[in-house]
Amino acid sequence: MLSVENVTKKYGSFTALEDISLTFERGVYGLLAPNGAGKTTLIKMLVTLLFPTGGVIRWDGRDILSMGGDWRGMVGYLPQQFGYYKSCSPRSFMAYMAALQCMDRKTARPRIDQLLDLVGLSDVRDRKMRAFSGGMLQRVGIAQAMLTDPAVLILDEPTAGLDPKERVRFRNLIHSLASDRIVILSTHIVSDIETIADRIVLLRDHKLYACDSPASICRQLAGKIYAVPAGTSLGPGDLPLSEYQGEAGAMVRVFSEAPPAGAAAVTPGLEDAFLYIYRDGQT
Numbered sequence: 001m002l003s004v005e006n007v008t009k010k011y012g013s014f015t016a017l018e019d020i021s022l023t024f025e026r027g028v029y030g031l032l033a034p035n036g037a038g039k040t041t042l043i044k045m046l047v048t049l050l051f052p053t054g055g056v057i058r059w060d061g062r063d064i065l066s067m068g069g070d071w072r073g074m075v076g077y078l079p080q081q082f083g084y085y086k087s088c089s090p091r092s093f094m095a096y097m098a099a100l101q102c103m104d105r106k107t108a109r110p111r112i113d114q115l116l117d118l119v120g121l122s123d124v125r126d127r128k129m130r131a132f133s134g135g136m137l138q139r140v141g142i143a144q145a146m147l148t149d150p151a152v153l154i155l156d157e158p159t160a161g162l163d164p165k166e167r168v169r170f171r172n173l174i175h176s177l178a179s180d181r182i183v184i185l186s187t188h189i190v191s192d193i194e195t196i197a198d199r200i201v202l203l204r205d206h207k208l209y210a211c212d213s214p215a216s217i218c219r220q221l222a223g224k225i226y227a228v229p230a231g232t233s234l235g236p237g238d239l240p241l242s243e244y245q246g247e248a249g250a251m252v253r254v255f256s257e258a259p260p261a262g263a264a265a266v267t268p269g270l271e272d273a274f275l276y277i278y279r280d281g282q283t
């Protein structure tokens with residue numbers, strides 16, 4: 001079990017994260033928050049690229065900083081900016097990454113081929129990555145993060161730049177990887193994690209706002225989200241969340257404690273929750 005205990009991170013006098021306490025057990029955790037909320041900061045502390053200003057992160061009770069290489073050997077990490085050599089093939093890049101992790105060649109070779117197969121890149125494993133699409137590169141990134149068969153797989157914005165087909169493929173891949181490990185992935189795109197995350201971690205105002213299942217986060221808005229035609233006059237407490245094109249024309253989803261006249265209640269989605277929680281432009 002991975003536990004974050006009262007962790008604070010300051011950059012000089014700026015507090016990026018304040019008093020975060022969280023535990024991660026097996027399954028997929030979606031770190032969902034707007035730009036600048038502190039997702040990468042939290043992730044970098046989990047992989048020991050940054051150190052907390054206060055608090056401690058433990059794996060099964062041991063401070064990860066005191067575990068050193070033992071901890072890093074248990075964690076697979078895809079950074080938000082994933083660096084690779086354009087003239088390398090996935091296979092040679094993976095071999096390089098394996099060497100950096102002191103894996104011997106005999107162990108590394110079959111593992112690399114197995115992982116490239118898992119992420120659907122067997123056919124192009126010897127092609128230069130120069131011509132790869134964003135989705136193919138992300139899959140190389142996930143494969144390299146899986147080299148040591150990590151107990152904790154951490155992916156920082158893994159779906160940025162993926163097309164819809166690649167997103168579906170990514171979701172299926174994460175499902176298959178999450179059965180016996182902790183997967184933590186960050187995003188500010190709600191639809192990317194709505195269906196894959198067992199738990200959503202929400203940060204707001206540099207603090208932990210919630211760590212709960214998507215269903216339970218949505219349930220808190222049950223009976224308070226309405227769909228009204230665009231242009232409907234709203235009450236003082238009503239909060240328009242998003243516009244969309246309905247069958248009968250432009251519609252607005254509205255948060256309301258008391259239903260606007262003629263409004264139909266709709267089932268709240270995670271996007272409604274996200275828009276409501278971050279309504280005032282908070283990070």
Ligand SMILES: Nc1ncnc2c1ncn2[C@@H]1O[C@H](COP(=O)(O)OP(=O)(O)OP(=O)(O)O)[C@@H](O)[C@H]1O
Pocket residue numbers: 011014016033034035036037038039040041042080188
């Ligand atoms: N090295 C640094 N020095 C000073 N401030 C920093 C540093 N790194 C991050 N910050 C600030 O800390 C806050 C959190 O940044 P972080 O990169 O963790 O956010 P994020 O949620 O990952 O954002 P994004 O969605 O854009 O990737 C931001 O306000 C950022 O400007």
Ligand SMILES: [Mg+2]
Pocket residue numbers: 039040041080156
């Ligand atoms: Mg980030």
